[in-house]
Amino acid sequence: MARTVDWDDGDGGAVTAIDQRALPGEYRVQRLASVDSLVAAIADLTIRGAPALGGAGALGAALAARRHPDDPARVRAEAERVAAVRPTAVNLRRGVERALARLDEGADAVVAEALAVLDEDETTNRRLGRRAADVLTALGPDRPLRLLTHCNSGALATVAWGTGLGAVRELAERGRVAEVLACETRPLLQGARLTVWELREMGVAHRLLVDSAAASAMARGLVDAVVVGADRIAANGDVANKIGTYALACAAVRHGLPMVVAAPESTVDHATVSGEDIVIEERDGAEVRAVAGVPTAPEGTAVYNPAFDVTPAELLAAVVTERATFRAGAWEREAVLR
Numbered sequence: 374m375a376r377t378v379d380w381d382d383g384d385g386g387a388v389t390a391i392d393q394r395a396l397p398g399e400y401r402v403q404r405l406a407s408v409d410s411l412v413a414a415i416a417d418l419t420i421r422g423a424p425a426l427g428g429a430g431a432l433g434a435a436l437a438a439r440r441h442p443d444d445p446a447r448v449r450a451e452a453e454r455v456a457a458v459r460p461t462a463v464n465l466r467r468g469v470e471r472a473l474a475r476l477d478e479g480a481d482a483v484v485a486e487a488l489a490v491l492d493e494d495e496t497t498n499r500r501l502g503r504r505a506a507d508v509l510t511a512l513g514p515d516r517p518l519r520l521l522t523h524c525n526s527g528a529l530a531t532v533a534w535g536t537g538l539g540a541v542r543e544l545a546e547r548g549r550v551a552e553v554l555a556c557e558t559r560p561l562l563q564g565a566r567l568t569v570w571e572l573r574e575m576g577v578a579h580r581l582l583v584d585s586a587a588a589s590a591m592a593r594g595l596v597d598a599v600v601v602g603a604d605r606i607a608a609n610g611d612v613a614n615k616i617g618t619y620a621l622a623c624a625a626v627r628h629g630l631p632m633v634v635a636a637p638e639s640t641v642d643h644a645t646v647s648g649e650d651i652v653i654e655e656r657d658g659a660e661v662r663a664v665a666g667v668p669t670a671p672e673g674t675a676v677y678n679p680a681f682d683v684t685p686a687e688l689l690a691a692v693v694t695e696r697a698t699f700r701a702g703a704w705e706r707e708a709v710l711r
């Protein structure tokens with residue numbers, strides 16, 4: 374599988390992206406040669422997932438710098454259009470800002486920094502996967518685990534490897550996964566369309582379930598632990614993630630099951646004091662009124678469609694990054710990175 378987002382330096386430069394709207398039916402890569410097309414791809418979730426958005430943001434700054442090499446003000450304005458597309462995942466704006474910080478050195482430096490963002494992502498996610506797998510192993514029973522996950526936090530949500538599902542990959546390589554229960558994740562079905570597709574590619578045993586069956590699966594003893602990704606983590610460990618995550622945390626606590634969030638440091642926003650300060654993206658009601666273009670509600674029905682919710686840290690067993698763990702109310706930093 375290609376990187377979820379990447380750079381093609383030919384013909385003046387372009388962003389390449391796996392078209393996540395086409396999966397699971399078709400695997401295709403789009404070539405995005407303008408900031409307009411990149412903005413549209415982020416807005417319609419052709420590109421989605423916090424670390425993948427971080428890479429897309431950095432590449433957006435690179436694309437703008439290539440298109441307007443002698444007009445820094447225009448580059449900054451175009452890069453801001455990319456950063457502003459989706460407000461909740463902190464990675465998007467951070468990726469833009471990190472690449473843009475080298476604008477004074479010229480377009481090639483901006484491109485080089487964007488490529489560094491991409492190169493670092495897989496190494497970060499593999500380290501994160503090892504740490505999160507260690508935590509899940511310590512919290513779960515001493516046998517292969519039955520894990521429940523929500524939305525998609527796999528390679529498709531990152532540049533490569535994955536975060537929550539990256540921990541599953543690591544556990545599977547250790548022979549420590551019995552089964553993954555993947556919530557379909559209404560309304561855009563990232564779980565059904567993307568996580569199931571990735572689990573098949575990984576050869577990991579899995580079943581798909583409707584979101585409303587998750588609590589029942591826990592109540593019936595089908596789950597040992599819950600593992601998900603994140604879009605923004607506040608300084609106090611509160612986590613913004615796909616809508617439905619908070620409900621899973623409530624059910625996990627009710628049934629005495631550990632819930633672990635796995636996300637890179639680039640998703641932790643220490644400037645956001647608590648989850649109450651995280652802006653939650655509200656998306657178009659059309660996403661809920663139809664599935665794959667087939668109406669499932671009367672035309673014009675009013676809709677409540679937040680893309681994310683916030684899970685208070687106290688409902689989580691641990692929030693794990695590649696170099697720290699938040700548990701029992703505090704961040705514990707890894708002394709030595711491995």
Ligand SMILES: CSC[C@H]1O[C@H](OP(=O)(O)O)[C@H](O)[C@@H]1O
Nearest residue numbers: 421422423524526530602614615
């Ligand atoms: C590893 S970040 C994955 C995170 O992003 C998803 O949101 P979206 O598909 O809308 O970009 C979801 O919250 C996942 O947990």
